[in-house]
Amino acid sequence: MRTPFTRIAFATLLALPLGFGPALAQESPIPPGVLDTAKVPGVMAKAVDGFIRPGYHRFHDSATAMASAMGALCAAPSQLSLDGARTAFGSVVDAWSRIEIVRVGPVLEGNRFERILFFPDRKGTGLKQVQAALAKSDESATSMETLKDKSVAMQGIGALEFVLYGTGAEALTAEKEGYRCRYGAAIAANLQRLGGELATEWDKPDGIQAAWKTPGPNNPIYRDEAEAAKELLGVLVHAAETVRDQRIESFYKGDAAKALPHQAIYWRSGNTFRSITANIEGIRDLMDQSGMADLLAEDNRSVVSSTDFVAHSLARVSGDIEPDVAKALETPEQVAKLDFLLLNSRDLILRLNNDLGGGIGLAAGFSFSDGD
Known part of the structure; x- marks a missing residue:
């Protein structure tokens, strides 16, 4: 049975808008779902x-x-x-x-x-x-x-x-x-x-950073702005998938009795949740430092703030879990926090993949895992 902590926290996240925000009175020059190619190089440079x-x-x-x-x-x-x-x-x-x-x-x-x-x-x-x-x-x-x-x-x-x-x-x-x-x-x-x-x-000014900053027909890696934007968004989506699939589900899939604490990353040193928190903070920092909101139409930028809210909530909870994985799995309150991570890490993936991806000009449901 899900504890009150999980029910309340998860309900709070579910209350966030999964779709796009209401249109502003002034029409944006770039409509929702269309990539603003002129802004891509700047976003890549900031990343x-x-x-x-x-x-x-x-x-x-x-x-x-x-x-x-x-x-x-x-x-x-x-x-x-x-x-x-x-x-x-x-x-x-x-x-x-x-x-x-x-x-x-x-x-x-x-x-x-x-x-x-x-x-x-x-x-x-x-x-x-x-x-x-x-x-x-x-x-x-x-x-x-x-x-x-x-x-x-x-x-x-x-x-x-x-x-x-x-x-x-x-x-x-x-x-x-x-x-x-x-x-x-x-x-x-x-x-x-x-x-x-x-x-x-x-x-190196003429190395990988140049490829990221100057997409175009002469770029050996990113032939246009869309490819560059996909790479950046793909980094975020894959990171969120890794947190769920390789960091949490590697040892816990929702049943504490069947958990495998010694399969958790850094379990010996007690750094499992410190690492997961840093993974999530990395996702937040990359979204913020790159200015990915600039790729969204003005009336769609709440997508970034709502996604960041989910990520911030995940980081806050993972940073508050008992460092000893085995001990955490023995305490109902700590298991509730693991449930929170398991459930809402999925939400983070969907927000990045569908909402943010669709908002910057990729079709909703775009699958980075398939390399499309």
Whole structure:
């Protein structure tokens, strides 16, 4: 039975207008449902300069701080230095979770995305490889130069989480320059490298940012403004789908008795809901920083505000859930919050895909998942 929390909160969201707002007295020069092509380059430019580039720089900075914290832990192991490394890890999770919603461009080249985050790992491939490296004390995993050529599952945030929080993590406070710590330091250095590469690629004036900012017949990626707008909206829709399908439903599908808490992302470190919140805040930030409302007719812009309201509500609830996933699944009040996320993440997908998509000139029901 749905709790009062869920009924009230969900009813509030359902009260929002799913369609377009009432027409204003003055007719808009661009009617609802027709893409204002003249404004697309400006919106794409703001997405790049206001969200994407700062996002990758923030991730690079957090990974740099992570590498420094691991160096300090290895040099002077103690509970204090371990706590410092774990705090830095949480910042990495937060920074990556905000920008990981951009699953296009340089992050897909050379398997960078999977090198940073190998998830979901349904068969436990990554876990087995990390455990094997720790059991054998494979020295080739303690240098970024050799680690980067190994399995992607061994060199990213998930692997570092196990080093810091998994079975045997207590060794990090007991041995100076120990193997486990040096492996973790190599992972952090690899994340720093990847973050730097992504920031550099997006900073190049004649690189991917130019493709985003100047759609047209001479653009090898976006031949016109419609293709560019579809890419931007597709980023938002896919991000919302990922939150529901890979972040929430990976461990909870509506029945707490059948939930799989150890399938949740970052469950060991208690960063599951911090990451989900950052994913959702990333969606909100991208909508806001890009000025996507500019692509809508004047009397249709309430679509963006209502969509943002749903996203804000989701972020508020996910940020207020018990960090320990297993404990959250044992408490009716916490399960009610999970139900809220499950139900309303679907609403967010529909608002982005149908309302916002239709409002900027794509047919309602446009399926980004099919690549149309």
